[in-house]
């Protein structure tokens with residue numbers, strides 16, 4: 707039985723490979739990667755795999771029984787790219803696809819949700835057995851801004867009092883490894899989120915506590931926040947998207963209290979305080 711992991715050189719994919727190696731033999735894992743030079747340290751078989759090159763995908767999937775399709779980071783291209791992979795998987799006889807979607811993809815107002823829903827629909831239509839991991843926000847999405855916030859003297863955002871049930875990348879990666887190596891996950895859609903919900907005011911308070919510096923949360927109108935992100939060099943489309951995602955967070959789109967993630971991994975999700983602590987000692 708061979709398990710293929712796409713996006714294995716990405717931040718999530720690398721941890722998935724680590725967690726899979728703790729559960730099954732390295733010989734049964736295949737890293738499907740766009741950039742093979744980046745994969746030499748993974749310690750598993752590597753095959754070249756670019757979602758945008760459909761002609762090569764089926765060959766790379768030969769002999770793969772279970773496939774973890776980690777969603778692409780090329781926003782706007784993803785529905786097509788994921789469809790390429792699903793069609794190739796069908797041609798190559800892959801028996802099961804596990805896909806990393808987004809929390810509450812069917813009701814979320816996040817601009818990211820559409821491409822994930824389109825992929826979920828393509829999975830359904832494919833006739834291949836599938837499992838959907840609707841991953842919530844990574845806590846690291848916010849903690850990567852900690853150093854900038856300290857420099858600016860405030861944590862900025864537009865998420866208001868929205869409750870955010872994020873978890874660490876490592877929690878979602880472990881869930882993927884648990885599902886890929888477990889039984890009876892076919893046909894299921896998991897809504898995965900952290901055990902603990904917080905607002906950006908709570909996050910700023912945690913940073914203040916750990917640094918000993920008074921760091922307030924400053925809530926801004928969407929346009930103003932996007933403007934500040936652009937002024938520090940962020941491309942316009944990305945700045946607008948980030949501010950928009952905060953508006954979705956303010957509506958509760960990043961909240962979930964069903965605890966499916968901690969149930970899957972058999973332990974509590976990584977606390978916010980721990981991820982903040984890591985960001986202070988090892989800035990990304």
Ligand SMILES: NC(=O)c1ccc[n+]([C@@H]2O[C@H](COP(=O)([O-])OP(=O)(O)OC[C@H]3O[C@@H](n4cnc5c(N)ncnc54)[C@H](OP(=O)(O)O)[C@@H]3O)[C@@H](O)[C@H]2O)c1
Pocket residue numbers: 712713714715716717718719739740741744755756757758776777778779780787806841842843844847875
């Ligand atoms: N839940 C969240 O909060 C959250 C946050 C950010 C992203 N995401 C989603 O979750 C995914 C995994 O997260 P991450 O942190 O691991 O992201 P990441 O570090 O940006 O990794 C993305 C991976 O996708 C690969 N990729 C991109 N385009 C590809 C293509 N055309 N063909 C094949 N592979 C391609 C990249 O390959 P290279 O290594 O060659 O670049 C990389 O390995 C992201 O891609 C995104 O869809 C979720």
